[in-house]
Amino acid sequence: MKHSLRKLAYISGLLPFYHGIRNQRALTVVLFHRVLPEDAPEWQAADPEWTVTTSFFESCLKFFRSHYNGVSFSQVMANHLDGEALPPNPLLITFDDGWNCNLRHAAPLLRKYHLPALLFVTTGAVGKHILSWQEALFALWKTRTLDEEHLQSLSKKAGIKLPASLKSEQDFEQLLTLLQELPVARRRPLDDLLMDWSMDLPGLPYMLNENELMEIQDHGISLGTHGVSHDAFVQTDSPHDELHLSWKDLCRITGNSTPVQCFSPPQGQYNKNILEIAENLGYVCACTSKTALNALNGRNTGILDLGRINIEQPALSDQNGKLDPSRLASLLFRQPILAA
Numbered sequence: 001m002k003h004s005l006r007k008l009a010y011i012s013g014l015l016p017f018y019h020g021i022r023n024q025r026a027l028t029v030v031l032f033h034r035v036l037p038e039d040a041p042e043w044q045a046a047d048p049e050w051t052v053t054t055s056f057f058e059s060c061l062k063f064f065r066s067h068y069n070g071v072s073f074s075q076v077m078a079n080h081l082d083g084e085a086l087p088p089n090p091l092l093i094t095f096d097d098g099w100n101c102n103l104r105h106a107a108p109l110l111r112k113y114h115l116p117a118l119l120f121v122t123t124g125a126v127g128k129h130i131l132s133w134q135e136a137l138f139a140l141w142k143t144r145t146l147d148e149e150h151l152q153s154l155s156k157k158a159g160i161k162l163p164a165s166l167k168s169e170q171d172f173e174q175l176l177t178l179l180q181e182l183p184v185a186r187r188r189p190l191d192d193l194l195m196d197w198s199m200d201l202p203g204l205p206y207m208l209n210e211n212e213l214m215e216i217q218d219h220g221i222s223l224g225t226h227g228v229s230h231d232a233f234v235q236t237d238s239p240h241d242e243l244h245l246s247w248k249d250l251c252r253i254t255g256n257s258t259p260v261q262c263f264s265p266p267q268g269q270y271n272k273n274i275l276e277i278a279e280n281l282g283y284v285c286a287c288t289s290k291t292a293l294n295a296l297n298g299r300n301t302g303i304l305d306l307g308r309i310n311i312e313q314p315a316l317s318d319q320n321g322k323l324d325p326s327r328l329a330s331l332l333f334r335q336p337i338l339a340a
């Protein structure tokens with residue numbers, strides 16, 4: 001939709017009116033990753049595609065309060081398993097990965113606006129300084145820490161030719177692709193190198209530790225799993241282990257024997273086989289990156305495959321970096337509604 005037309009449709013109330021009726025029974029699930037104050041040192045190493053400022057996040061929450069009814073994961077489950085009704089225009093807020101900024105900066109705002117949420121924890125990263133080798137690689141590149149010597153060491157360990165220097169974004173993308181294509185077992189030794197080199201990034205540590213995972217639940221945030229290693233399930237040798245061991249880890253950390261019922265596949269990659277494995281392990285719900293709203297039929301059959309919409313600040317901001325509500329409305333209100 002054209003910018004002026006979109007603005008008019010939103011401000012006139014036409015688009016919100018359409019949403020109120022069309023999406024009354026559709027569950028909207030939104031996805032965030034990191035939430036950082038504008039002046040946080042972590043920004044120097046953070047990926048703006050997966051990070052929002054606290055003020056942008058607060059504007060999103062105000063928007064959600066105006067157009068939705070926030071629901072908790074247990075409400076979604078009660079609907080799915082027992083057919084309990086959800087309020088009209090229900091919205092579930094989710095976070096992936098397990099960043100400690102979720103407790104420091106997102107949780108107080110969620111509490112302020114009385115909005116529950118669901119957080120997917122990469123259990124292998126709990127208490128670690130950074131999420132994964134990909135994050136470490138990105139952060140080292142962004143902070144200009146990766147020099148030719150580093151690249152030579154990586155190349156030697158990987159046994160393949162890698163770019164000799166990283167002059168452009170394309171060089172970085174090429175390096176990332178080459179490493180991603182390596183079989184997981186061959187790439188593992190590189191993970192350790194990258195993790196070691198990233199020990200001096202600004203604002204560390206970035207990930208939630210075990211105590212913080214306990215604390216975050218007091219803010220109305222439920223926990224689900226996001227695998228152990230953050231490798232895409234479809235690429236790992238054993239997606240079963242990733243799903244099973246992350247579940248066990250989370251039960252141990254929280255001291256809660258209540259089964260973890262929900263997971264989100266790392267990097268959004270999943271297929272029918274992954275859903276089957278999860279279902280056999282006892283998972284009831286998957287929050288994926290299928291961009292759609294969800295029609296819930298309240299029937300207790302099969303695993304719930306919930307589509308989610310990623311909230312990216314650059315695409316939803318005006319020239320000043322502030323949330324443009326008409327863009328967010330346009331992104332969320334007109335998505336296809338698929339059977340979950």
Ligand SMILES: [Zn+2]
Pocket residue numbers: 096097226230266267
């Ligand atoms: Zn993730």
